[in-house]
Amino acid sequence: MLGILAGRRRQRDDLFDRSFRSCDDCGADVYVLADGCRDCGNVLELQAG
Numbered sequence: 001m002l003g004i005l006a007g008r009r010r011q012r013d014d015l016f017d018r019s020f021r022s023c024d025d026c027g028a029d030v031y032v033l034a035d036g037c038r039d040c041g042n043v044l045e046l047q048a049g
């Protein structure tokens with residue numbers, strides 16, 4: 001039971017990490033589905049995989 005919960009939590013974190021990428025300009029964490037960086041306005045190209 002505990003193992004299952006821990007596995008779900010780890011998987012959730014991995015998905016969360018993959019949902020963000022670093023801004024090429026300022027290095028800020030930018031949500032992959034966002035139009036661009038919130039900090040500097042740099043528009044990021046979507047990367048598959």
Ligand SMILES: [Zn+2]
Pocket residue numbers: 023024025026027028037038039040041042
């Ligand atoms: Zn930026």
